[in-house]
Amino acid sequence: MSYPQGGNGWQQMPPPNMAPQPFPGQPYGPGYYPPPPKKKKTWLWVLLAIVTVIVVGIGGILAFVYYDSSRVVTVTYEVAGTDGSATVMYSQGEFGNLTTEEGVALPWRKDVELAPDAAKAFQLTVQPEPGGSAECKVTLNGEVIKQDKSQEPGRNAHCFGTAA
Template sequence: MTDQYGRPQQYPAPPPQGQYPGGYGPQGYAQPPRKKAKWPWILGGTALVILLGVGGCMALIAGAVNEVDKEAAREVTVTYEVDGSGGSASVTYSGRDFDIAQETEAPLPWRKTVTIDGLGKYVSLTAQNGEDGAELSCRILVDGRVISEQTSNGPFSMVSCSGDAGGE
């Protein structure tokens, strides 16, 4: 091999300055192809997944809070009823905000209607007749629909009704 002037050449001549054909660097050595950085794509993908996850969680939380607010504001009408063969009974029932009320010697048949709202709409009613009672029954109605009823017989018998007044 000879150079441009016809002289024998022992080593391959480097290409002229500024020109690097075939991937040769300035020293005439082959340079490996440059790899594209992967970390920006990984970082961007991770950030996107996190943002979508946070956004999805926020949407679920907002929807759940909205449903809780609706349920807390929803009112139901609860009617408690006690009936029996005796003249009176001792009646205990739950009202608004889990308040408990009691009426002793309530004349039978006994009936009480209350309006309940808030998150806790669990209601209960218990009654006990005296020694002159033979049959005793209780019933809870929510918006006109019976959710619980029970009957008992005998002197000093007791009945207990309870249920979720918020159930659809």
């Protein structure tokens, strides 16, 4: 098919069923626009990362709590004083359940295992002989966690707290 051109010329056009060919180096023919690039779904990956961090964090906390509650803690009670003997009261896992030993020779030492299901609370009270003084010390893994000394002769020394 021929079409008139300015200047008395005619131009040959391609048949209507054929699309025009692009110029060399052009990927698409004239008048054709490629589809826009697909958007990346980064929000999905960010959401997945946040959920993963939360799940791992909660799992770590639960594992730590389980480990901490299931381990046996050994505390060492130590008593010293100026008199040769004293009455010692100490707990063996439960805060209110005390064992009393009277007339123990000073210095005195005892290792006590606090059960996993107990509150890991300890209590140590030293009652010196009249006129004597006493001091108590509780250690956990070689570290002193509580220490007390009677301020006046004949007064008790108290060490109590929790072994974390």
